[in-house]
Amino acid sequence: MNIVVNGEQVNCDDDLTVSKLLIEQKVKMPEMVSVEINGKILKRTEFEQTLLKDDDKVEFLYFMGGGRWA
Amino acid sequence: MKIPVDIFEQMVAQARAEAPIEACGILAGSNNRVEKLYKMTNAEKRSDHFMMEPAEQFKVVKDIRSSGLEMLAIFHSHPATPTRPSAEDIRLALTLDVTYVIVSLENRDHPAVKGFLLENGRVTEVPVRIVEQ
Numbered sequence A: 001m002n003i004v005v006n007g008e009q010v011n012c013d014d015d016l017t018v019s020k021l022l023i024e025q026k027v028k029m030p031e032m033v034s035v036e037i038n039g040k041i042l043k044r045t046e047f048e049q050t051l052l053k054d055d056d057k058v059e060f061l062y063f064m065g066g067g068r069w070a
Numbered sequence B: 001m002k003i004p005v006d007i008f009e010q011m012v013a014q015a016r017a018e019a020p021i022e023a024c025g026i027l028a029g030s031n032n033r034v035e036k037l038y039k040m041t042n043a044e045k046r047s048d049h050f051m052m053e054p055a056e057q058f059k060v061v062k063d064i065r066s067s068g069l070e071m072l073a074i075f076h077s078h079p080a081t082p083t084r085p086s087a088e089d090i091r092l093a094l095t096l097d098v099t100y101v102i103v104s105l106e107n108r109d110h111p112a113v114k115g116f117l118l119e120n121g122r123v124t125e126v127p128v129r130i131v132e133q
Helices: A018-024 B005-018 B054-066 B087-091
Strands: A002-005 A008-011 A033-037 A057-062 A065-067 B002-004 B024-030 B033-040 B049-051 B070-078 B099-104 B112-119 B122-126 B129-131
Touching (some): A033 B054, A057 B054, B005 B024, B005 B129, B033 B054
Antiparallel strands (some): A065 B049
16 A cells, blocks of 8 residues: 655555564664554554555654753 | 754744743754754643654654655754764664754843764764755
8 A cells, every 4th residue: 555654655554553564664762652543643552553644644753842051 | 964944943943932841853954954943842842851742743744755855964952052963862862873953041032052963872073064945
């Protein structure tokens, strides 16, 4: 099937879950990533069981944060 | 990295307006020259920490892409401390290929700005030039 990941067309297996996609995309710290599918943000607990469908538009990005010098 | 003076002034104004909370934003542009500042919400509303809202991040990332620009930098303010990246800044610098820009209001009359590459725990300063339009 074909999906769009961060704006890029990706051809992938039919049984791809969000967790597997993050591995394929070489995400080193999936626990620090937010995922959106077709405009809806997923809960982290949904990564494992959410199967992607043909034409899904997936966005993922790392948390952006930090703190002060102390 | 080049930041036009009007955008730098917007960053400083945001930092001052949100102090003592840390302000944060995303800088987009092309050819290492900033063209747009996206002011972001510090979801934690703390003076010693910032965390952007994922929903805002997704919206901005898509807007940058559709504008044909690239994300050049993630910026945040240090309301009362120097421009040096904190251990937390380094630990949470997960987005690669961007410059981490810090605006310090330690001297409120003379805000300072510095840029850094933060990768794998290493800190490398990137020259930041404030330029005319």
